[in-house]
Amino acid sequence: MNFSKYFVLLLSFAGFLLLLNTGVKAQQNGQVTNPPSSNFNLNFNPFTAGYYYLDALSARSGDQFFMSDGEIDINEYLLGPNDLITVSLQGTESIVLRALLINPQGDIILPMLGAVKVANQTIAEAQKTIDQKAKNIFKAPNTRISLERARPLSIQVTGGVEFPGKHVVPPFSRVDAAIYQAVNGNSIETTESGSLGNLLNTSGSFSLRNITIDHRDGTTDTADLIAYFKAGESHKNPILKYGDQISVSRLSNKAPRVSISGAVLDANEFEYSSSDTPELLVRIAGGFKPEADTSKLFVFRNENGTQQKIEVLREDWSSFDILPNDRLIVPADQGLKSSASAWVYGEVVTPGNFPIENGETTALELLTISGNLTDRALPSASYLIRAGSQENEIPNEYNTELLKRTSDQLAQGFDYLDLETKLSQNKVYIDISDEEQLAGVKIYDGDRMYIPRDEQTVFVFGQVNNPGYYPFTETDQTVGDYINRAGGFALSANEERTFIIKAGSSTWYRPNETQIKSGDRIFVDREPYDELNAQRTYEVQKEQIKNTRIQLILTGISTITGIITTYVAIQNIRN
Structure with missing residues (x-):
């Protein structure tokens, strides 16, 4: 019995040597031929000094590329049907068996070795399995398996999603990809990498922070997609394994929540998670604003109907337990100098951006800081534009809908109000020559003061023959003088509707109501005409x-x- 066994092994080994010798001779003759009585295209490769085999059918099925998030651990990844692998056998000769597809029975078919079951084994375990079987032919074989293409993952998603059930996702996908499919009903062909925005748009009835993943080996994992997307916590969105079951719980209006606000970049309220800490919530909120006091934060907690204020120092942020419905507030550093500034443009000695005390510095102080006016300034045309920040909003802000409820205005009247509001938005009238008025105007962060240049001109336009800018002179003080210099009235002019528009304030006057100054505009209206x-x-x-x-x-x-x-x-x- 033992003799027969050794005899068969000897014949097999002799046949294998004959196969190799045939391949070498064919290579030396400049030809590549298949080994006799073999269904495998095992060719000699002079670059590797060994034999090379490519399963063309399997290679074509592996032309789809999937992104892998990090390296694959050969001691963790379980092989299964539809995985595409390459087997490298190092022994007396080097043999590379490329693009082998694991069949539905969990086997790969190897030349001379036949079917080898590798399903439900890690890559490291499968290498040992092949080594054990190859010992019958090779002396001290050393097998190395490379994963060419991982199989798609079949994942079960249950709970409060729109499309519960089986979902197929690309290999190495994270939990968010499967939930994205279960929410939107997409297939593997149309699913892209998940995004928090897409999930939040459809969320509200299901949890994003308390997700359970049950693995086939009986172990359990959890996911927190808010922490993953907003704080970069990769372990809060684990990579899926074949056969995982994801449970997504439903949310109600009474579900516990937690919030963080104050001097953080993204103040928000969201679902509570038992793993919440002040450190994690600060990261979810995007970090601190420049004015934040980063040494502490306050936790407001309602216990037995009593509101408690708990001060948590920075060194305790990673260990302090957050309870359901806690409210975190990061205070501002009251001793921190303000970074507020305001701009001065135009005809001042030193135009530019100047530091201010927000809401404390006056327009007069800002003008003084900039070095006051130059000799070319036109004070009457100066004006101030607010930055439009929230603290600068008008207390009685214009609200069309509210006025419609109580006003007897016509529709045209509301249109006119809208127009006037847009034209006057954020503009503050200032009189540079009136120091008392300037001292009463407060400057806020981002405000801009404009001091135009005095070009010593008067602009004449409308129904005159030669509209344009004309030099301002003290002798030409009447409207008629400037209109004559502009070529007189045009044929369609309505001489009774001639106006002076003042520089800066843009106030309209009749010619006999004001005196013409440099920078003013003279407008001549026309006779109305119809179609x-x-x-x-x-x-x-x-x-x-x-x-x-x-x-x-x-x-x-x-x-x-x-x-x-x-x-x-x-x-x-x-x-």
Whole structure:
């Protein structure tokens, strides 16, 4: 019995040597031929000084590329049907068996070794399995397995999602990919990497922070997608394994929550997780604002109807236990100097951006800091633009909908109010020559003060023959003088509607109501006109009125003539 066994092994080994010798001779002759009586295309490769085999059918099935999140641990990854692997056998000769597909029975088919079961084994375990079987042919074989393409993962998603059930996701996907499919109903062909925005848009009825993953080996894991996306906690969104079952719980209005606000970049309220700590919540909130006091934070907690304020120092943030419905507030550093600043543009000695005390520095102080006005400044045209921050909003902010409820304005009146609001938005009138007024104007972070240049011109436009800028002179003080210099009135000018628009404030005046200054504008309105049909109608109506008047005159004359004739006839009868 033992002799027969050794005899068979000897014949097998002799056949294998013959196969190798045939391949070498074929290579030396410049030809590559298949080994005799073999279904495998085992070719000699001069670059590796060994034999090389490629399963073309399996290689074509592995042309799809999947991104792997990090390196694969050969002691963790379990092989299974549809995995595509390469087996490298190092022994007396080097043999590389490329693109072997694990079949549905969990086997790979190796030349001379036949079927080898590798399913449900780690890569490290499968290497030992092949080594053990190859000992019958090779002396001290050393097998190395490379994963060419991992199989897609079949994942069960249950709970409060729109599409519970089996979902197929790309290999090495994380939990969010499976939940994204279960929420949107997408298939593996249409699923891209999950995003918090997409999940939050459809969330509200299911949990994103308390997700349970049950593995086939009986172990359990958890996921917190808020911590993963917003704080970069990779272990809070673990990589899935084949056959995992994800449980997503439903949320109600009474589900415990937690919030963080104050001097953080992204103040928010979200679902509570038992793993929450101040350190994690600060990271979820995007970190601190520049003015934050990073030495401590406050936890406001409601216990037995009593509101408690708990101060937590920085060194305790990673160990302090957050309870359901706790509210965290990061305070601002009251001793920190303000980073507020305001801009001054135009005709000042030193234009630029200057530090200010937010809401304390006055317009007069800002002007003084910038070195006051130059000789070319036009003080009457100066103005201030607010930055539009929340603390600068008007207390009685214009609200069209509210006014519609209580006002007797017409629709056109509301349109006009909207227009005026937009034109006047964030603009503050300042009189540079009035120090008392400037001292009462407070400056806020981002405000901008403009001091235009005095170009010693007056702009004449509208219905004049030559509109444009004209030099301002003390002798030309009347509107008529500037209109004459602009070529006089145009044919369609309405001379009675001539206005002076003041520089800076843009206030309209009649010519006799103000004195022209440098930077002012003179506007000449035109006679109103209508479209052609309206003009024709007007001409027809004018002719009709003219004809009616002539008819009335003729009728009057006829009536008077009749009266006179009657009177003369009566007098003749009497005589």
